Amino acid sequence: MRVGIIGFTFLTLTTMAVAQPPVPQLQAVFPAGAQRGTTVEATAFGNQLQTAFAVWVSGEGVKGEVTKAENNRVQLRLTVAPDAPVGERDLRLVTKGGVSNRIRFFVGTLPEINETEPNNTVAQAQPIANLPIVINGTLNPGEDVDCFRLTLKAGQTITADLMAQRLFPYLPSSGGQPGYLDGVLVVRDNNGRELAFCDDIFHRPDPALAFTAPADGDYVLEVHDLSYRGSVQFVYRLTVGTLPVVTHYLPLGWQAGTTVRLMLSGLMLNGRVLANVFVPPSPPQLVTVLPCLDGQPLAPLPLVSVPFPVAWEVEPNDTPEQATRINPPIGVNGTIYRAGDVDCFVFTAKQGQRFVMETWAWRLNSPVDTVLEVLNRQGNLLAANDDHPDGLKRPDSYLEWTAPSDGDFVVRVRNRLNEGGDGLAYFLVVRPFQPDFEVRVNEDNPRVPQGGTVAIPIAVVRREGFAGEVTVTLADVPSGWQVRPLVLPPNRNDGVLTITVPDNAPLGAIPLRFVGKAQIGDATVTHDAIGLETVQYVDQQRQDVVKTVVLGIVEPLPLRLTTPEAVEGKVGSGVTIAVRVERRGDFKGAVQVSVQNLPPNAKADAVTIGEGQSDGTITVQLAANTPAGVYTLLVQGQGKVGEQNVMVVAPAVRLTVHPAQ
Template structure:
């Protein structure tokens, strides 16, 4: 690990964005990646927004914060304490200051003492060595190699395991090499099915002496954030567990496989309601593995391939087996008593097995009725609708027809049940943007609740419980044809600056049954190219924080008129400023109905309090009532500082809100309606330099402004028509069209008449006569027939070749 302080040099020279602007805390990196359970340990954190850091918010019990000691705004020391009975593995947390919460990070708990590496250790001869069963904390910078030693006797087990990607920092793809006491390379590992980019190795020492384990990045790249934990000792480190799951609340005996000292059995009492990421810790001869083996816990019994009864299985059930030989395919018989749909879902890749499963349902004659390969991963899933009651078979095989003793699978078969899962939608993938709710005291913000429906098609009601004092959520209902809805969160003026994790419940009715679901958010930690996600954290509650006030409020006034299809509506925006705040504010409408658009933002300039946001509804917009709101941010969404004047030596500081805090208006109803007026624009044929009248019929179908201004749009350059006033009830509007001598020649098919007026106090417009056509001929090139109809160029040519020419203009 080479230590650099470039971040702090930049902060000193340039101030850093957060040093000038403040804002929610942001953690760039911390070291070490974890600590031993049952102990106190310290994290040294680099980032921004630490000077007023006040709290660590953990998503699960087992770890607590004892102290936060900032050194300026960019360095922080966090003192943590974990319980003796805390589960080993990752613990998700956020850091809070008065202006918000940090991104989600994870700290790892291990069952071994954690020791920081000691540089230099980039050569075998300089390898760090201490006691056995120790977890080394290191950092691999560009081109770095770290070496660690352990002394063993012949026949003892050597086990080494890296946790890097699992620490949730960066995509550090590591590899391990093991050297014997005489310097020979006796083992190397890169990726593994169990932990993917995090390697592990287990072997039996062939001789007495000092063994060296070398850790490096596979691409030899890295930086200050490329941290890892290396657990090194004589502990068990199995590669697989069989069966791969068990029934909730029961005791299950499993076999751990793939350890160098041989396979072994162990019994576990399974929880009634396991937490996300549940796993089993292998233990042997008083030693524990440093991390868990993934393990499914389900509410139905196991069916094991080696212990199958004489009768077909009854569903629901979990089918467990091993494809131990090349080309092997396992089958399980099961009975169905009706034609209700059944879901079969395999678990292999997701629990560390190398199998790429293919599952199929066979009838009594062995014919395939339905099959599936991948379903979002290498694991399979299908829904089988039995053609009739009776006996069927489930078949499982590897797509490549491969097989090994660690090709373990589990297929869970259940009756289809409606399921609801609530979450917070995000503006872009592989991002933590808008994954928390930060509401300024005395103000409002907008968040978007969403729901994932499985085998459910109805409306969904969302409710929250357990929020900070003084915080209220608006009603959240998601219609059957939508998957998300905006929700306004408001904090009272006296709400304490505080953060809490709240529960979000989704509920709906499926016929006469009530369906309920909980909150589950997948938080992206490490992303790769092409939308690849290498590490994430799953949390079951939403983080809500009350932050310091923002010196303005925004209101979107309730529109009293609908926006008509193929028309516009001017929305009124109102900004209420606190004394002392005079800067500019950027206002956006964060979401609009399909086929309705508007400007990307509207800027309310310094000192101003009102603005107009013009909506445009395209002809394809659906006639419907929608809910919208406005969001406002000081200086703009790029994080610019509000444009208030810099103070003099004796002037009070200007009110400057934190950057990237968008406050919201209340939700208002927006109606997209059918156009109340129609019209037909006559075709216009003329020539350069001419003046001609253009007429459009007007037919009212609904309420219109008392007076309107008609404008002819879509004209080419150097062709003009003055606006015309028109009163409600008039059936026609006429324009005088003037063409310059050099007006462009050709056919212009996009003429349209726009009628603009005031309805219910709001500016509206409607388009009629769309697709009107203007044909411009060269000067002297326009010909008409005896009735005065303009001739096309083809007709002119035909008349010229057939006989007397038509008379000119």
């Protein structure tokens, strides 16, 4: 990853921030995309945006600048290079308070325009002179309807494909319904008579339709929310033209490093259309491919890339006696063709042999809610799973299973929703156990003051019997930065690593790449971490994967803490940590110091480093039953500057606990 800082320095260390300004909250960006090779004027909406000074966009080929900033609105200029990769990006604003949450921004290949109000009725419909086109619009306020006038010839067929829920899949809501824009497309004649209607397509909340003009004349394409709600976040992208729209495809997975012929189905595809794509090597396991028809790229599609052979299911395979034979490790492409359809696959195992069985469907935008079952040859159920135990991957299925004896066993896949059809596809993986782990960063836009320290929350998910130690650190560390890695022993799955930046670190945004390392058998295994944002969906919080974790560097604070890199002690003893307070500017007040992330059963009382004092100690009392091992402690400090409470963290301390004897 190329590391670069977006931003500039506002001030020297002779000026201090009494307290950090609030973190910016980004609600929407309009338009939510642009054509390659163009520059667009955009507006960002949100809160605490008045100090915005830069734009950060993931990937290559998109640059942005702030032209005007107000509290809840920022004017942007976004420039997309002619060779910018097509597809989804993360866009964030950078302010004096740090880096905002991400908003999805799309790079496309077609010309684009913005809707022009008023266009709520057939009579007010906005004329669309040229096709194909991408129309950027917003449904706001409530009761808003957007209408667009098309002039068509008799027999001319066009498609309309709305992207709305895919822009904002998670939005706060009330009344128990999802908060996203639940779009509707309607085609009307010039008298307002409805000729075509689509609420959703192929179980997808975003609608798409194909319409053939019965006669020469004008027709009106209408967009509105199903419940006629409105919001600044009800932003959409409407693609209109004589264009194919892919609604489903096969296969969903293929062997890495090979070429596969995709079978595409949808609107204006006249049955299944074939397109060759190259499957990138894994990892990562989930990749994106860009099929083309007649030299024109279609929408990017997700695909599972696996390092072993891939097969197809063979019907009939509804019963254990009809099961398709497979030889793990293997991936299998299957389809639930009709309501009640089940697919059976048989393989041979030795007693005690351990397997992982996993389905991919929901993660690939297939509507199948799989149930995965293991049976013996007599049809008796041995194990089953409906939803993946990992919340990021449900409702796909996952099983870890050990063969109880030598012999043949059957894997059965069915749809919990009892629906079927050509597009209800899934990808099944059956492979031997492979102990492994995943690293997750649980904050996607942390911030750190110049000359200060930030604690990055990390979680490790151990899989398939792996119970070893994992070390997590920052890759591509800029000059002058100090990183204290996180070491997670077998009995710990989460903790923090700390990053300390120099006094002259430029204000702005910098992408971070975290790496986890562990010894698994004779191999040293490393994995890049994934970043997660927390989002509100209906009445619950969920985590969603972001493309990059981005750190905001903000103005310095009036105090900072320093600590030793490592301390040690024995079970049942006390361990003393030296803490130094460095006050800056006019701050001379007392600082209360505490320790977080203690070992099991350990205690540490908070201490106060008095007014004008610089040095203090805090003692961690290890219990007689505290397990020996390596732990990462976080020391925090709090001081009052004027009427403001200022919170800071110190560089992490590595604690080694030795056995009592």
